[in-house]
Amino acid sequence: MSVRRLAAVQPESFAFTAENEAWIVQQIAKYPEGRQASAVVPLLWKAQEQAGGWLPEPAIRAVADRLSMESIRVLEIATFYTMFNLEPVGRHFVQLCGTTHCMMRGSEELKDVCRSKIGPERHVSADGALSWLEVECLGACANAPMAQINYDYYEDLTPDNFAKLLDDLRADRPVKTGSQVGRQGSSPELGLTSLTDPSLYTRGPSAGGATAEAPAAAGVRDPEE
Numbered sequence: 001m002s003v004r005r006l007a008a009v010q011p012e013s014f015a016f017t018a019e020n021e022a023w024i025v026q027q028i029a030k031y032p033e034g035r036q037a038s039a040v041v042p043l044l045w046k047a048q049e050q051a052g053g054w055l056p057e058p059a060i061r062a063v064a065d066r067l068s069m070e071s072i073r074v075l076e077i078a079t080f081y082t083m084f085n086l087e088p089v090g091r092h093f094v095q096l097c098g099t100t101h102c103m104m105r106g107s108e109e110l111k112d113v114c115r116s117k118i119g120p121e122r123h124v125s126a127d128g129a130l131s132w133l134e135v136e137c138l139g140a141c142a143n144a145p146m147a148q149i150n151y152d153y154y155e156d157l158t159p160d161n162f163a164k165l166l167d168d169l170r171a172d173r174p175v176k177t178g179s180q181v182g183r184q185g186s187s188p189e190l191g192l193t194s195l196t197d198p199s200l201y202t203r204g205p206s207a208g209g210a211t212a213e214a215p216a217a218a219g220v221r222d223p224e225e
């Protein structure tokens, strides 16, 4: 992981909106008196959301003030967790997994797509629409390669469908989350390879007159349940 530093260019100030202030009051109330610092991660998360996807230094100070913490303590937390972005990000922030499974399934080619469609890593495109970052495993290895864009996962990526996805996001066209090749969840990409006998899923007499074994008894989940 690279060294995480505050952005060189910072806004003058930061203040939570009235709506977020009301939300903060609720968060702080969850903790016993004297333990308000426990709300630091949710407040940082809210500050990042309000600031457009990244944490300016004045926002870190605002969180520290709100929780009566030393700002250096809040800075330590903000620089430790990689979910906090210390530099501006695009309207669509692409976190591209480059860990083993995704790498073996083509994430290197997807990085090339990012470079050609967006530009260098950790730089916002000129139109402000996109930025990208290589990240560690996001826990969707069965659908590798994949990327998280803002709050959604996009899986089974190829250079072609990923390039189109970025184009669509940039143009604010509707996009499909999840698998980009149409498979359901993590089911096999080429269809079922086991438990394919339809009789496993039927009740009643079998063709030979004997009663078919109920799915539960056969150790198979009844799809009608």
Ligand code: FES
Pocket (backbone or CB within 6 Å): 097, 098, 099, 100, 101, 102, 103, 136, 137, 138, 139, 140, 141, 144, 145, 146
């Ligand atoms: S290796 Fe990419 S999601 Fe796990």
